[in-house]
Amino acid sequence: MTPILWRRAEARDAAALSLLGGATFLASFAFDHPGDALIAHVRDAHGEAFYAEALADPAQTILIGETPLGAPVGYALLTPPKLPVETGPDDLELKRIYLLSGWQGGGNGAALLALVREEARRRGAKRLLLAVYQGNERAQRFYARHGFAETGETIFMVGDVPFRDLIYAAPVT
Template sequence: MSADPVIRRAGVEDAPALALVGAATFLEGFATLIPGADIVAHTARNHSADAYRAYLAQPVGRAWLAETETGAPVGYALMCEPELPQAEPGDIEMKRFYLFSRWHGSGAARSMSNAMLAEARALGRRRLLIGTHHDNMRAIGFYRKIGAERIGGRRFEVGGSVFDDHVYAITL
């Protein structure tokens, strides 16, 4: 592996890169759980450049890219107004947080989470909410390491498949 990815704040002009890495990392993470046609339709709808532009247009919409030394995106984090059922006034959501498996353990996830937590605090938010698939033990372990506690669950539908997610919160 080459040098660790560099983390930088992403802007609306980065929407195509966010869409690319968003769709690819979602596919990497869920290709064995979601039927092919459903995952293709889901990523086309939810990981388009326009979808990322819409998140970044929110007053609290923020994103960070993890990039190689060549500038290729290999991960990202997205924060927005909460869409989780446990949301309360003053909350913000870590909507997406993905890094290609090749860069797991590189420190990029820690750097992205530090940037996100600092920004959530700067925005005056009370809690950062996180939803993740119930058996994504690597992510759950990481979220717990950065201070997340489970506060509930939700159902997440992709095509005809329904998944159970755990919902976590980090008090800021």
């Protein structure tokens, strides 16, 4: 498998993140999300403007993974928490974490999560929160293996269609 080179994303990465975010979201959820809602969500939530704004915000961090030739294959987005559970000043939300399917497995997800935890420690966080689609059992098992436990739930809108997400939390170790 081609290695992944990880780094902090920069303003110049907004276009690549938009393409990567849209591709990974479609690949992850096209199996049970209505097409029109899915397309509307990708246009809004994965547009280049979204990533440009996130990259310009010092409260947010995006890690991007690329092949040695510079092709983007994965990313993670850390933000201040905006989930409907009690949060504190030492919490961070892992808002997005995705790898293209050809780079899933082989320890790449665990390596990315380790980098996320390293960044969270650097930022002084004590706890990571995330929301995961209730129908994504593979992701739930992954998070459980890495110390996350369910702490609540929320509704996540994809276009105009609501989906139930589970909220997980884990200490930053």
